[in-house]
Amino acid sequence: MKALAYEKAHALDAFAVNVAEVAEPRLRDGDLLVEVRAIGINPGEAAIRQTRSAEPGGRVILGWEFAGVVAEAGSAATGFAVGDRVLGTGDITRDGCWAERVAVDHRVVAKLPDRLAFTDAASLPIGVLTAGEALFRDQDALPAGVDRVLVIGGAGGVGSMATQLLKATTPAFVIGTASRSESREWATAMGADLVVDHRGDLAGQLHTAGIGHVDLVLSTAGTSGHLGAIVEVLRPFGHLAAVDVTGPLDLGAFTGKSLSLHTEMVFSRITAGGDVAGQGRILARAVDDVVAGRLRPIVTTTLEGLTAETVKAAHALAESGRTIGKTVIQVAG
Template identity: 35%
Template sequence: MKAIGFKTSLPINDVNSFLEFEMEKPAPKGKDLLVKIAAVSVNPVDYKIRQNSAKDQVLEVPKVIGWDAVGKVEAVGDEVSLFKVGDEVYYAGDINRSGSNAEYQLVDERIVGKKPKKLSNEAAAAMPLTALTAWEIMFDRIRINEKDKGKTILIIGGAGGVGSIAIQIAKKVAGLTVIATASRPETVEWCKAQGADYVFNHKDLINEMHEAGFQSVDFILDFVDINMYWDIVTELIKPQGHIASITGSSDPVALNKLKNKSVSFSWELMYTRSIFQTEDMIEQHHILNTVADLLDNGILKSTLNETLSGFSADHLKKAHQQLENNTTIGKIVIKF
């Protein structure tokens, strides 16, 4: 089967940053599905792993990345109970296994959902990783529930892949008042189209929020850089509020700034359940099925914004370059 990977970490404009090659089609065992892939999308995690996982070394076999896919089940392992051959599925996969930048992929059924019936392959491929991340950060980490309806949430990085669907989930599912950050006219409009009630410029966030009448907010989601915004979010969060971030931190986070307000802080990593094979790993199956129903019912909409037709190294390079330039709005999908 055809796959695209890399043997060493190179700048994306290098001719060898991605290599097309042939590898053996894998066979499913246990809870694995063998999926024939129809479309994939790209995420910032893709380029970060490409840049860092093969530094100062040359791998014998190219590393295949990619963590968003839509496809059809071609074969199943002997312990599979949730799907059958022929089912259309979508998923974000497992960061410790071979990725979706290939014609076929093995994936544990517990982190796979039914593909939304009313969406194209491309529109569906845009959704798994970002929807899982947004859902988990709100409902598993912060544990937003019915009693929180009408409360305020600030989403830093509203026009990105995760921010785009987080706006929708916060507004349409959680019933919150949604404030997003964006700085360009096109990203401001995109955030409003996703359902944001207010959009403020991150470059003057505190002043713009105060001028609009928001002295503080109940919840804050960081999808950009937690240390860059730490002083801002600790000022804007309400006493007994909750801040959550997906971005990680190379420097320690000054949690002492939260003490007087009794504010909670959480990290979110969508891969935690699959990395550690947690007892509740199947929750990602349930979340993806719930999101599929919300998409089919028109409550949520795909964040697809650009489609590249043809599974090739050149298209992967183009998608990675856009993400690295931080100019992407919504999601980029590659159609096989």
């Protein structure tokens, strides 16, 4: 089958992802083989392309956000049949979905109704799962006493879904951050009650709005750079959920306020162990919410055809740091 692959880690200006002929995925007992119809693009994949090289003689196939049609089911892949329309993520240690077909654990997949387009569906999985797991860690609920939530990066993929999930399922007052007029408009459209500029004085902007503190901060980007401001605006015994922690953080300031920190990595359930099927349940609930109008897909840019050119264009958008919502590639066929 055809796939988009590369061998050595590289920068965008030396883009080396090309069409390759690769072997069909090998299914495990609990796998589905999915014909890919649309893929979502994520900044994390661009970071992997920049840093991860293939093993000698191998290649890297990226992409862990997709919608498509089940072509085959493993013997232990219950609840699905050939021909089912699905959306899902996958396993970052296995080949991704930049290919005609992808093998994926059925527990991180959910069915799609006919009324939900593949391109819309492909904009949902990573944002829904990352935001949902970061925010609702205590029996699918916010921590006790959380009434005000600040979402740093309110116009991005995770921030867009976080704001929607909070407004659809909780009474929380949601504050989003955005620095440009178009991103501020998008964050407001996602349901944010207030939008502030993360490039400015966060505490001052909140004070001007009559808000002395927030109870929880979801930081989707630039956590290390915003850490001082985050600590300043959090109440004592408040919470920071961060999805972009890749290096050391100076947590000394957390102690004075007895703040809690938890991190989120969307693939940890399947790579490190845990309730893997919980991700399928989160996706299925999100699909129901979209159909009912409680959530909306976040695709803002659609590129046609899974080619080296479209992938490069998508990564250029991802690396710009100015993406609003989600870029999706529609795969021919």
